[in-house]
Structures are given as C-alpha cells and as structure tokens.
Amino acid sequence: xxxxxxxxxxxxxxxxxxxxxxxxxxxxxxxxxxxxxxxxxxxxxxxxxxxxxxxxxxxxxxxxxxxxxxxxxxxxxxxxxxxxxxxxxxxxxxxxxxxxxxxxxxxxxxxxxxxxxxxxxxxxxxxxxxxxxxxxxxxxxxxxxxxxxxxxxxxxxxxxxxxxxxxxxxxxxxxxxxxxxxxxxxxxxxxxxxxxxxxxxxxxxxxxxxxxxxxxxxxxxxxxxxxxxxxxxxxxxxxxxxxx
Amino acid sequence: xxxxxxxxxxxxxxxxxxxxxxxxxxxxxxxxxxxxxxxxxxxxxxxxxxxxxx
Numbered sequence: 210x211x212x213x214x215x216x217x218x219x220x221x222x223x224x225x226x227x228x229x230x231x232x233x234x235x236x237x238x239x240x241x242x243x244x245x246x247x248x249x250x251x252x253x254x255x256x257x258x259x260x261x262x263x264x265x266x267x268x269x270x271x272x273x274x275x276x277x278x279x280x281x282x283x284x285x286x287x288x289x290x291x292x293x294x295x296x297x298x299x300x301x302x303x304x305x306x307x308x309x310x311x312x313x314x315x316x317x318x319x320x321x322x323x324x325x326x327x328x329x330x331x332x333x334x335x336x337x338x339x340x341x342x343x344x345x346x347x348x349x350x351x352x353x354x355x356x357x358x359x360x361x362x363x364x365x366x367x368x369x370x371x372x373x374x375x376x377x378x379x380x381x382x383x384x385x386x387x388x389x390x391x392x393x394x395x396x397x398x399x400x401x402x403x404x405x406x407x408x409x410x411x412x413x414x415x416x417x418x419x420x421x422x423x424x425x426x427x428x429x430x431x432x433x434x435x436x437x438x439x440x441x442x443x444x445x446x447x448x449x450x451x452x453x
Numbered sequence: 454x455x456x457x458x459x460x461x462x463x464x465x466x467x468x469x470x471x472x473x474x475x476x477x478x479x480x481x482x483x484x485x486x487x488x489x490x491x492x493x494x495x496x497x498x499x500x501x502x503x504x505x506x507x
Binding site: 254 | 464465466468469471472473475476479480483484487488490491494495497
C-alpha cells in the first residue's frame, strides 16, 4: 500500500511550525541580535554557521546507529534491515546538507575575518574529511552495482562516525586558526547573554527542519524500496507465467 | 527598521547576504529535490500498476 502524501497531518503541522521558527530565528539573527563588537555585522553568520555545524555532528550518529541495526538485522530480519537502511541513507544525506552549509558559511565568514577562504587547520580539515566520507557513502550507494552495496555502505558509515569526535575535539586538542570552542571551552568561552535568544532559536529551528528532512527522505526511500519490491514480484510472476 | 547595511557593497555585507541566501537555497533545494523524487517515484509506481492491470 503506497502512501499518497510524503507526510501526514502531524508532518504538515511540524512543517508549518518549523517554517515559522526559521523565519523568527532568522529575524532575530539578522535584525534583532546586537552587532558583534569586533567583527561587526558579518558575525551574524554565527547564527546560521554554528547551529548547522553542531547539527552536522549529530546527524552522522543517526546514520551510524541505523547502519549498526542494518548490519545486525540484514540476515536475521531483512524487513527491519530495509527500514534501518532507509534511515541510514536519510541520515547520510542530511549530514551532507548540514556539512555543506557548515563549510560554505565558514568560508564566507573566514574570508572576511581571516582574509582567506580556507586554511588546512585541524578543525577545517577534519570537517572537510567528514563531509567527503559522507559524500563517498552516498556515491558508493548510488554507483556500486554489487549485491553487497548496502552492507559495504553500512561498514563505511561505522568508519565515518569515528571522524565525528575528532572534528568536535580538534579545537580542544590542537591550536587552530578556527576560534576556540564557544561552548565547553573553559572560563572565557560562551556567548554574551544578548546573543543567546537568536542562537537558541536558530538551533531549535534548524534541528526541527533537519528532523523534517530526515522524515521526508526516509519516506522517499521507503517508497523506492516498495517500488523495487513490486517490480521484483512482477518479474517473478511474469517468469512463472512464461514457464507455464 | 534599517535594512540597508544588509545590501551594502562592502565584503562584510555581501558575505553575510551570501551566507543567509546560500543556507535557504541549499536547504530549500534539497527539500524540493526530495519532494520531486517522491512525486516521480509515485508516478512510476502508478504506471507500473496501470500497465500491469492491462
């Protein structure tokens, strides 16, 4: 049975609330938050850059957990494994979307703040590596024609997840061009209280949006799986008819 | 409310605008692509069923 809509009433309400939250958070970040004392208005990129960067380190774990479930279920319960596989591809793609934004907005900010688009410091390099790992995960799934593609992709995702704590810790372990951590970076770290509303709203809004994207991509993958199963069943029926 | 600083010609203003527009374009583009693929997959599925019924 095919679902005719990508999401039901709950999803529609979620979508509208998320859109309202994004608009409100953007208004706070662009217009109402105070101008940063040192960098000026360009520091407002923070309200998009940091939430996307933080979330790009969260979504890989959805891909990672789903891949582990896939590896566990692929022989024990293939139908559950297919569900896990659909969650895994959704997690990987949303990671690439958020990672792309993290890198792009970081470069736009870096060009103004540092005078350069890019530097091979530990944070930027490990983040680029994470992005490349998930792009290669998607390319493997798209281009590989072996029967083991999903298993290989699941194993790759386990290795890719190892890079996430390295990205997170890179600005704590090494001296980098990238600023020290805003959160959990010691006594001098943290945001000014006046910047918190814009920052918190952007985190919440983009997290809600990310969950919506996950749900949509999951629904798409499930529809594709159903279509493949239908096609396979029809092929079997046709071959049986020909044999009779 | 004065919006002019957002559309100035300085590098700061341009990069801030690019960053915000890029985020909306990437996020909206990806959501649109998923929706398009969903509709396309649905159409193909109906075509298969329709052909099968004949």
